[in-house]
Amino acid sequence: MNLRPLLALLTLALAACAPLSPQHPPTEKRYTAAELRALQPSDFSWPATSEAGERALRSQALADIRSVLALPPGPARDAALPALFDRVAHHNAEIDAARPLLLAVLPTLGEREPEFQRALLTAAHTLYAAEAAPLLWPLLPQLTTSKPFAIAAATLLQAEPGAAARLADMVPRQFPAWADDARLTALMRRLAPAAAEAPPLPDLLAAPLRPGLPLIVSLQRPGRQQMGLALVRRADGRFVRDAAGDLFTSPQLALARTGLPGTLTNGNTPQGLFTIVGAGTATNPNIGPTPYLHSKLPIEATVAEFEHAAGADGAVWSEAVYDSFLPASWRHWLPIKEAWLAGRAGRDELLMHGTTVNPAYYAGTAYAPGTPQQGCLISSERWDPASGRLVASQHLTLAQAYATASARADLAGYLLVVELPGEGAVTVVEALGLVTAAGR
Structure with missing residues (x-):
């Protein structure tokens, strides 16, 4: 097995969570909602995840x-x-x-x-x-x-x-x-002294953002040392549930390996609102071949990309534009504007993706089996140690739930990262209580 190309890519990947590097032309595969829904874990393999490759x-x-x-x-x-x-x-x-x-x-x-x-x-x-x-x-x-x-x-x-x-x-x-x-x-x-108590989170979960577009909500603990939980809200405003009526949830880590604040390079995923502009296959070897969801911060995305509306072409970013996506009760809550500040600071390419990193590197941590990288939202994947073939992917399950929740082939929608006070990993019981209170 020749791993030199993968070793070279690993050196590039350590610097950022970018799907593509300037040295490589944009040859990645992009996915429609239907293509994403049709994928199976067995469609993907990555030699470096095999025991010999790793x-x-x-x-x-x-x-x-x-x-x-x-x-x-x-x-x-x-x-x-x-x-x-x-x-x-x-x-x-x-x-x-x-x-x-x-x-x-x-x-x-x-x-x-x-x-x-x-x-x-x-x-x-x-x-x-x-x-x-x-x-x-x-x-x-x-x-x-x-x-x-x-x-x-x-x-x-x-x-x-x-x-x-x-x-x-x-x-x-x-x-x-x-x-x-x-x-x-x-x-x-x-x-500054600690901010006042956050506005009611159900207000935020029920907010339309922009009607007719799906939303991923990533509930995370302050400090990000515990596993968070992602939920999916459909284009009709209702949260996704399974055939038995149980709320769909998926573990997700928003911790960067550096643990730095979200406005700094390679820091934690910033709290706040992102836009989603599609799905693609990365060249970053720590992400691997499972399609990522392409989330963008304000300013990284134009206002038109954030609005998903041609009528916004030429519009200029301002904090008031960002605030317009939030319910009135949240517009003065400064922590939810970390994503706005991160975009102003030049952060970009903070994606939702799977992982080829061996979770054994982080065994014993509070967030295990999570594998922090450079500030993206990461879901666990399991790779066959003999063949390097993908066996199971929490990220693919999440991406497909999102694709199913969308009414658009281009996967346009939103990502909301919001911190939930408490101890330990975010639980399904907590998430269900919030969704119920939101009437969604």
């Missing part, structure tokens, strides 16, 4: 990690650090061995390029928050662009519960125009 990929990744760890300090090692820490986090391997390299480079980040800062600060947040925190306070004044600063601030908030007041004082002094920057706006909202 072992080869992991062995190569570990060899690459160790080769970088063996490099002497200098430009060559520095250049390899972003990919090194992506592999360390993805494979949950050599975390202790890589720690000294991260801690050694952090004090030098003030003189580095912003993208290098972003990559290394993301590694600090993902893997070494407590150890990195003392090094970040003297570094913060040297971080002159908002993205690295916001990542460092998120790391300090994770490591030091008392950091909020100090950061809230620092942001306006270092960035006087912070209110014009979506990342810093999100950070300042996080630093």
Whole structure:
């Protein structure tokens, strides 16, 4: 089995959840609703999910990690650090061995390029928050662009519960125009006192958004460390149920491997409203061949794409346009506007998809068997260890439920990600109570 092409793709995929890379022409297959409904798990195979294929990929990744760890300090090692820490986090391997390299480079980040800062600060947040925190306070004044600063601030908030007041004082002094920057706006909202109680969630579940279009609702816990639950609302406004009348639900993970806020690159799936513009097959090897649902944030999608209406051609995005999709009771609830801020911050390609990542990498976590990646919404899949053929796919089941709920061949509709307070994985009982209260 020749896995070199897959190994090359794996290196590309570690940087984003993108379905296509700029180096590859857009040759992906796109699906109509009817084509999506007709698919079976047995239609798909992925050699790297076989026992032999996965072992080869992991062995190569570990060899690459160790080769970088063996490099002497200098430009060559520095250049390899972003990919090194992506592999360390993805494979949950050599975390202790890589720690000294991260801690050694952090004090030098003030003189580095912003993208290098972003990559290394993301590694600090993902893997070494407590150890990195003392090094970040003297570094913060040297971080002159908002993205690295916001990542460092998120790391300090994770490591030091008392950091909020100090950061809230620092942001306006270092960035006087912070209110014009979506990342810093999100950070300042996080630093503010806790928001009031959310409006009634049934109001949101019953809201028409735009009549005649289906909706996926992804109920998630704050912090995203538990498995969420996806529901599907049909084009007629009723939630999908099976032949016995039981509510359709499907487990779904909205946690990124970094655990960063949703306005930051490779952060968690932002809370709020997305549009769905179809389904396609990715080239990203961590997604695999099962068709993803193509969800887009505001601004990533034009207003016309969000409206799914030709009459909106040329319309310009504003917060008022985003608010127009929400019921009146939710328009002043700032957390539901994280998706709006994420779009303003330039996030994109946050898809709903399956996974070829081995769940064993995350065994023992609260979200197991989930496999976090770069901020997409991920549903579990089971692959045959002998052949690499798809055996079962929670994502395909969800995508087909959505396709069946649609009255349009192009799969146009919406995705709503909303957080539900509580402990543990979101339950069917909770979801049913909300749907019942919404009268849907």
